[in-house]
Amino acid sequence: MLLSGLFQPLVSGTDGDMLIAGVFVLLLGLLGGVLLWKSTYDKNNRVVYMGLGFSLMGGSIYLIFLIS
Numbered sequence: 233m234l235l236s237g238l239f240q241p242l243v244s245g246t247d248g249d250m251l252i253a254g255v256f257v258l259l260l261g262l263l264g265g266v267l268l269w270k271s272t273y274d275k276n277n278r279v280v281y282m283g284l285g286f287s288l289m290g291g292s293i294y295l296i297f298l299i300s
Contacts (some may be wrong), residue, residue, distance in 0.1 A: 250299060257295045264288030 241251060267285030271278050 253295070253299060257292050257299065260288055260295070261292035264290075264292060 238251065238255065240254065264285045264287070267281045267288065269285075271281035271285060274281060
């Protein structure tokens with residue numbers, strides 16, 4: 233999934249200016265998903281992990297709409 237951001241300029245024929253931003257957005261969403269997953273297993277810090285996870289995923293979605 234993360235490699236799709238690296239191969240996108242090759243497939244679409246663009247110059248790849250947004251390559252770093254695209255990979256950053258993918259990593260941000262992945263990190264948010266990992267924190268949400270971790271919130272299901274950690275009973276002590278469940279609210280913290282869930283809040284951070286949803287915040288990072290929301291930021292990722294915002295950046296996706298901003299870039300596109």
